[in-house]
Amino acid sequence: MKQAASAQDTTIIQTVEYNEARAISAALVADLDRSLTDQDLNLPSLPEVALKIRNALANENVSIAEIARLIGSDPALAARVLKTANSALFYRGSKPITSVHGAVSQLGQRMVRNVALSYAAQQVFIGYGNQQVRTFVAAIWQHSVHTAALAHMLARVRTTLNPDDAFLAGLLHEVGKLYIVMRVKDGLERIASEAAFRSVLDDWHPRLGRAVIEAWALPPELAEAVGDHQTCALEAPEPPRLTDVVAVANYLAENSENAVNDEGYFAHAPNLGSLAMDKPTFDWLIRAGDVDIRLLMIAFGV
Numbered sequence: 001m002k003q004a005a006s007a008q009d010t011t012i013i014q015t016v017e018y019n020e021a022r023a024i025s026a027a028l029v030a031d032l033d034r035s036l037t038d039q040d041l042n043l044p045s046l047p048e049v050a051l052k053i054r055n056a057l058a059n060e061n062v063s064i065a066e067i068a069r070l071i072g073s074d075p076a077l078a079a080r081v082l083k084t085a086n087s088a089l090f091y092r093g094s095k096p097i098t099s100v101h102g103a104v105s106q107l108g109q110r111m112v113r114n115v116a117l118s119y120a121a122q123q124v125f126i127g128y129g130n131q132q133v134r135t136f137v138a139a140i141w142q143h144s145v146h147t148a149a150l151a152h153m154l155a156r157v158r159t160t161l162n163p164d165d166a167f168l169a170g171l172l173h174e175v176g177k178l179y180i181v182m183r184v185k186d187g188l189e190r191i192a193s194e195a196a197f198r199s200v201l202d203d204w205h206p207r208l209g210r211a212v213i214e215a216w217a218l219p220p221e222l223a224e225a226v227g228d229h230q231t232c233a234l235e236a237p238e239p240p241r242l243t244d245v246v247a248v249a250n251y252l253a254e255n256s257e258n259a260v261n262d263e264g265y266f267a268h269a270p271n272l273g274s275l276a277m278d279k280p281t282f283d284w285l286i287r288a289g290d291v292d293i294r295l296l297m298i299a300f301g302v
Contacts, residue, residue, distance in 0.1 A: 021194035024187055028197075031183070032204055036211070043179070043215040049074045050120035054217075057113050067112060068101040077119050081107070083299035084115050089149055089292040110164035114148075117218075118171050118300060125178040133185050136192055140177050141302040143253055147173060149293045151249035153285055158275050159240050169225040169246045176209030176226070177201050206230050235273035248275050252285060259286045 035041045046054070053070050056062045071078050078100050085103035086096050090111070097103050104112055125137060148170035155166035180201055181188065191197040210227030221242050229246040236244035251270075252259075259265040259282075266279050277285070 021191040022196045024184070024191050025194065025196035025200050028180070028184055028200055029204070032180070032200075032208065036207065041179075041208070041211055041215075043212055044124040044182075046117075046216055047120045047123055049077060050116050053116045054113060057109050062109075064101060064104050067109070068099075068104050071104070071112070071116070072100050077116060080119050080299065080301070081112065081115050084111070084296070087292070087295050087299045089152070089296050108164065110162065111167065114164060114168040114171060117168065117216075121172065121175060121178065122301070125175075125182055130185075132189050132192070133181060136188060137178060137181055138302055140174050140181075141300070142297055144171050144174050145297050145300050145302055146253040146256070146293050147171075147246070147249045149296050150252050150285060151245050154249055154252075154275065155245050157281065158277060159245060161240070161242060161245060165219075165222070165242060166245045166249070169222055169229075169242050170249050172209065172213065172222070173226050173229050173246050173250060174205055174209065175212050176205030176207070179208050179212055180204060202230075233273075235271045236275040238274040240274045244273075244275060248272055256286050 045051075049070065053067065056067060056070060071081050081100060081103045082097065085091055085106045091097065091106055097106055107115070122141065148167045151166040151170035152163045155161045155163040159166075184191065184197075206227050206229065210223045213223040213226050225241075225243040225246045228243045229250055232243050232247050234247060234251055236248065255265075259269075266282050269282070
């Protein structure tokens with residue numbers, strides 16, 4: 001009969017696994033540091049359809065019909081655009097939008113760009129690894145979509161910034177984490193739950209995210225928001241920057257569950273500077289936006 005492992009055996013196994021995870025995380029840090037220093041990150045390229053859409057939208061005179069044609073060349077992207085256009089965050093009509101042309105008209109060029117880039121990033125990063133990797137990446141995307149929706153609402157009600165730009169910055173603010181997961185996909189199951197790896201994700205994703213944004217030739221203010229959102233103060237200056245909106249939206253997304261469950265949370269919330277809001281607005285962002293955000297997550301396939 002096979003004997004059950006003793007408490008001592010279990011402790012030894014856990015210690016070995018812990019040490020192994022720390023060693024893998026330490027090697028990862030050294031590898032990332034070397035890659036950044038040598039500018040040899042081997043970053044994934046945007047898929048062709050995303051590149052075509054990005055380039056087409058750079059032309060101010062591009063027609064809706066041309067954008068719709070490009071989107072229609074990829075059925076999965078077309079479906080994503082239609083779902084997003086019909087989501088509660090962007091559409092309050094009674095009849096669903098059923099054509100790509102109508103969806104592009106409803107969303108506008110910048111939001112179409114956002115949907116295409118998010119779709120491309122999911123293709124690039126979620127395509128790697130086993131089910132555990134996909135589950136891990138999906139959790140990052142869920143938080144990113146949540147942050148994007150809050151950034152869009154926050155920019156709309158508290159700033160003069162373009163809400164669609166805030167949405168994209170929120171959507172891609174943790175793209176560096178996706179890159180790190182891609183780098184360790186074969187050993188993720190050994191380190192995913194360890195504090196050492198979580199620390200690597202938290203410490204390294206902003207600068208790696210900035211590198212991804214720059215490699216994809218996206219606007220410099222977007223690269224700044226992705227690279228600096230974690231280190232900038234929550235007390236936003238006047239006027240607030242895109243980075244400040246993402247930082248506050250990220251804070252709200254991370255703390256939304258606590259805020260919903262604690263009626264007195266608002267009284268103890270940090271000073272948000274020029275992005276400060278009254279309690280009704282805070283409650284709207286945390287609670288009223290919840291349904292919209294969940295529907296948006298469905299539209300984005302996370």
